[in-house]
Amino acid sequence: MTRLIAALAAAILLTANTSAAEPAANVTIRWHGQSFFEIESSKGTRIVTDPHLIDAYGRKEVPGDLILISHEHNDHTQITAVKNSGKAKVIHGLKPIGNKLDWNPIDETFRDVHLRSVGVYHDNVNGMLRGKNTVFILEVDGLHIVHLGDLGHLLSERAVKEIGPVDILMIPVGGVYTLNGADAKKVVEQLKPRQYILPMHYGTKVFDDVLPADEFLDEQKNVEKLAGNTLVVKTDFKPTEPVIVVLDWK
Numbered sequence: 001m002t003r004l005i006a007a008l009a010a011a012i013l014l015t016a017n018t019s020a021a022e023p024a025a026n027v028t029i030r031w032h033g034q035s036f037f038e039i040e041s042s043k044g045t046r047i048v049t050d051p052h053l054i055d056a057y058g059r060k061e062v063p064g065d066l067i068l069i070s071h072e073h074n075d076h077t078q079i080t081a082v083k084n085s086g087k088a089k090v091i092h093g094l095k096p097i098g099n100k101l102d103w104n105p106i107d108e109t110f111r112d113v114h115l116r117s118v119g120v121y122h123d124n125v126n127g128m129l130r131g132k133n134t135v136f137i138l139e140v141d142g143l144h145i146v147h148l149g150d151l152g153h154l155l156s157e158r159a160v161k162e163i164g165p166v167d168i169l170m171i172p173v174g175g176v177y178t179l180n181g182a183d184a185k186k187v188v189e190q191l192k193p194r195q196y197i198l199p200m201h202y203g204t205k206v207f208d209d210v211l212p213a214d215e216f217l218d219e220q221k222n223v224e225k226l227a228g229n230t231l232v233v234k235t236d237f238k239p240t241e242p243v244i245v246v247l248d249w250k
Helices: 002-019 157-163 181-191
Strands: 026-031 037-040 046-049 066-069 089-092 094-097 100-103 107-110 113-121 132-140 143-147 168-172 196-200 223-225 230-234 243-246
Touching: 026 143, 026 196, 046 132, 066 113, 100 132, 113 157, 132 157, 157 181, 168 181, 196 230
Parallel strands: 046 066, 066 089, 143 168, 168 196, 196 243, 223 243
Antiparallel strands: 026 037, 026 230, 037 046, 094 100, 107 113, 113 132, 132 143
16 A cells, blocks of 8 residues: 555656646847857857958847857957957957967856867868868757858868767858858768758858858758748757758848
8 A cells, every 4th residue: 555655646746747847948049141140048148159240231239148259260250249248258269379270179168058169170171271160069958059160171070079969050051261052061961960950151142252052052951041030949849850941141
């Protein structure tokens, strides 16, 4: 009898805990052209990646608590695009060593966000043309969000392993200075993102220094083109294949 009562009590407790389970959280992602994203966690922490002040995109100013700079080219380093940049934490993926820049290994927690970095290159000749670049891996509300910066080559097995699981992938596709569309498709196959693929660093109607996203999108399935610049991600979203979301910078 004692065992029966204990079993019933355990079952009641399990039911209560299940019914009280928290609903899925929302992570909000906004794109401001090039590689400039604003990521907001469910607790309100705002992470800004590679901010720019390109006139064609309206020289946006956004709030931010954490600013990430993948490399030191001036269309990725304009921290004054963040309204409260003087109070925000700024993390550079590269650091000066003598008269050169080297990777700045990152593995730390900021508020409710865990952040790691993986060192890669801005070109396909080990940085001889455009130097080094940083991949940032953010763990936000249980999601692994990967921003590839200005990646210029296919990933090594080491880099794929170090990056680890990917839920949301932000990938350059515009060629000229970064991956082109064809190589970006190959990197997607290497990383196998689970939820979303967000193309970035490509030419638009107002800014054509790099190529449009057409080559990357050609023959792709599961493409969604949004009228605005905002994607709200539910953490429990489990598509059968990742959705390629083309955001409008406006």
